[in-house]
Amino acid sequence: MNAIMEETQPEILYTDNHILVASKPSGWLTQPDQSKGPSLESFAKEWVKSEYSKPGEVFLHAIHRLDKPVSGLVLFARTSKALTRLNEQSRAQEIERIYWAEVEGIISQREGKLKHYLIHGEHRALIAKAGDKEAKLAVLNYEVEKHKSHSTLVSIDLETGRYHQIRAQFSVIGHPIVGDKKYGSKKGNGEEIHLHCWELYFDHPVTNEELSFKSPPPFN
Numbered sequence: 229m230n231a232i233m234e235e236t237q238p239e240i241l242y243t244d245n246h247i248l249v250a251s252k253p254s255g256w257l258t259q260p261d262q263s264k265g266p267s268l269e270s271f272a273k274e275w276v277k278s279e280y281s282k283p284g285e286v287f288l289h290a291i292h293r294l295d296k297p298v299s300g301l302v303l304f305a306r307t308s309k310a311l312t313r314l315n316e317q318s319r320a321q322e323i324e325r326i327y328w329a330e331v332e333g334i335i336s337q338r339e340g341k342l343k344h345y346l347i348h349g350e351h352r353a354l355i356a357k358a359g360d361k362e363a364k365l366a367v368l369n370y371e372v373e374k375h376k377s378h379s380t381l382v383s384i385d386l387e388t389g390r391y392h393q394i395r396a397q398f399s400v401i402g403h404p405i406v407g408d409k410k411y412g413s414k415k416g417n418g419e420e421i422h423l424h425c426w427e428l429y430f431d432h433p434v435t436n437e438e439l440s441f442k443s444p445p446p447f448n
Contacts, residue, residue, distance in 0.1 A: 238271045241301070241441055243279075246310040246434050248272055248288065251443040252302050254420040258293040268302055276306075291318055292325070295392065297407070297418065300425025301325070301443050305433070313433035326427035327384040327394060328373070328445040331403040332413060335380040339371045342397045346390050352410060353392035355400050366390040366397060374448075379406055381448070394423060406447075422447045 236253040243249070250272050252258060257267040273286040291303045291314045303323070305311035317323050345356040345363040356363035367387035374381040380403065384394055392411075398404060399411035405423050407416030424445035432439055 238268050239443070240272065240275055241443065242439075243276070243306070246305070246307050247314075247432065248276070248304040248306055249428065249441050250302055250304070252294055252299055254297050254299040254446070257296055258290055258302055265296070269304070272304060291315065291323065292389075294425060295395075295423075297421040298423045298425070299420075299446060300327070300423075301428040301441055302425070303428060303430065310433040314430070317430055317433075321387075321389075322430065324427075324429040325386065325425050327386070328381065328424045328426045329384060329394065329398070330376075330379050330381050330406045330422035330447055331398050332379055332406055332415070333403050334375060334378075335372055335382065335403060337372070339369070341367065341369050342401065343367050344397050344400060346393065346396060348391045353390065353396035355396065364388075364390055366393045368394060368397060395421070 238253060239251040241249045241251060250268055252268040257265050259269045260267045269288060269290060273288050276282060276286045287306060289305045289311050291305060294300060294302060305314050344366050345358050345360065346366045347354045347356045347360065347362050365388060369385045370382045372380055373383055395405055395408055395411045404412040405421050407413055407421040409416065409418035426443050426445050428441045430439055
């Protein structure tokens with residue numbers, strides 16, 4: 229584990245009998261994989277076991293995932309009932325996530341909509357044409373929040389949830405996310421990128437209460 233990961237720990241923002249909301253640092257996996265790197269899911273399971281003195285296995289399933297170099301909010305189900313209902317909300321696009329990103333260069337247009345066709349390639353998203361085999365439409369809306377000397381901070385609302393969608397779409401318009409070497413950034417090492425899921429809106433799977441959470445981005 230590198231020094232950055234040792235210094236930065238996930239944060240548990242909310243939990244009850246049915247759900248858990250946590251903030252993932254960049255450089256952490258959402259779920260464990262063969263790399264054996266630190267994961268938010270494993271951290272949250274250990275937290276639940278300690279907090280509630282639970283013996284045995286802890287039921288915890290991510291409703292959505294963030295790429296390893298991306299930071300921000302992740303929603304977990306703590307019961308099978310919550311998992312089923314939250315997955316239904318997700319499929320119906322009723323769970324809203326707002327992202328914050330710092331992209332290279334100055335975007336002059338205050339707001340805009342990006343539409344591209346993407347193919348899920350080997351560990352990356354590839355720009356395609358509408359008629360290409362397996363090509364899927366990717367749509368997002370963005371709003372410029374702040375200009376810096378050589379970069380732009382934008383808030384992003386996804387209309388679709390494609391693999392690496394935000395990273396690929398901003399790259400193709402000439403504004404890769406700061407630190408995202410895979411998609412053309414000139415800065416950073418690719419392990420941490422300036423993309424953060426900072427707002428989350430959904431209905432509680434049991435009480436139907438409208439819930440919202442915020443997690444400030446580590447860059448501004």
